[in-house]
Amino acid sequence: MRFLRALLSAVVATLPVLAILLIPDLVRGDAGGVPLVGIGSTLLNAAFIAAIILVPKVNGWLDPEAPDWTTATAMAAVGAVWRNRIWLALLAVLALLAVYAAGQTVAYFVGQANPAVTDGALDYSTFLAQEMTVYLLGFVLSLTTYLLIMRALTRRAD
Template sequence: MRFLRAVLSAVVATLPVLVILLIPSLVRGDTGGVSLVGIGSTLLNAAFIAAIILIPKVNGWLDPETPGWTSTTAMAAVGAVWRTRIWLALLAVLALLAVYAAGQTLAYFVGQGAPAVAEGTLDYSRFLVQEMTVYLLGFVLSLTTYLLIMRTLARSPR
């Protein structure tokens, strides 16, 4: 149950990422028309970094554990982990990056198997499959991994 609440927290925290991913002109330069890839990738990175920072607060709101993990104390608990156990916190970030890279790689292979742009036109259904792969396996699962590791580190004795 805790895993499902962590996934739900990651989905809530990354909703701005999903909005950006679903607009082809923000994430692809070959869709025809005006390409806003530079703006889209900047917004995407900013939204994901904000999600990484805010995920403890969102999870504390959706899955509280009194007194150490509520919406008001979760950020402080993660801050304490970063201050006192920096190497373990960096390993949590490394796990986040590994899962994120795996999701990006899988989306690349999906895109190679069924390209979203064929003969100069965008097939939105194929585009949607690629972007949902990136979103669910790249963003949501990596953020869930990071959250569960940080929550465990915040709870365990120093």
């Protein structure tokens, strides 16, 4: 059950990422129209970093464990892990990056098997399949992994 709540927390925290991913002009330069990939990638990175920072607060709201993990205390608990156990926190980020890279790789292979742009025309359903793969396996699952590791580290820090 904790995994499902962490997964839901990651989905809620990454909703701005999903909004950006669903706009082809922001994430693809070959989608036709005005390519805004530079703006889109900047917004995407900023939204994901914000999600990484805010996911403990969202999880504290969705899966509270008083007094150590609530909306008010979750970010402070994660901050304490970063101050006192930096190497373990860096390993949590490394796990986030590994899962993120695996999700990106799967999305790459989905895109290679069924390209979203053929003959200069964008097929939005294929584009949506690729972006949902990136979103679910890259962003959401990596953030869930990070959140569960950080939550375990805060529990063990006491």
